[in-house]
Amino acid sequence: GESVGLHLPTLSVQEGDNSIINCAYSNSASDYFIWYKQESGKGPQFIIDIRSNMDKRQGQRVTVLLNKTVKHLSLQIAATQPGDSAVYFCAENKNYGQNFVFGPGTRLSVLP
């Protein structure tokens, strides 16, 4: 079944290309920024987080960039695979684990 709204921004990329998913956040006092992946019919799955005093963090095939000047967060996925097709959410965390505020989500569609 569907897990998110029907009117999400969609990013379509060719398999093997790099993907960049963007997110604007609102609260400059947030402590952490987090990226989640949600596949159809499942709950969100943690991908990577970044502390507010950092500007870049790398994981396995993923990189998160934080630009506090323009309150912008991005998730880069290298060599995008069909299994990466999902909705991606950014989230802000305030009060170190107490409150989480999620963005509207972006649907990533990987083309063969």
Added chain:
Amino acid sequence: DSGVTQTPKHLITATGQRVTLRCSPRSGDLSVYWYQQSLDQGLQFLIHYYNGEERAKGNILERFSAQQFPDLHSELNLSSLELGDSALYFCASTIGTGRTEQYFGPGTRLTVT
């Protein structure tokens, strides 16, 4: 499989009724978070419990309440249900309060008719 379980998977009920959604966190996790995911509002944080105590409230309506029991499972009670309460309800758990890596359950789909 995240290790977080939620029951029931689906729930269909009528307006004005009351339902209880249940969540069992991952073994060892003390924090439970509840979220509502609807088509028009995305994922909304409702409430957070840590080791039985309420720690934070988000956009939770007064008709909704939650609790976390001594065995750490949590229940979300929704009363006087309205059509607009139809949504997916997720719980997530973490080991403590200062962690961002939440583990989400599969969700309960509530349909109010």
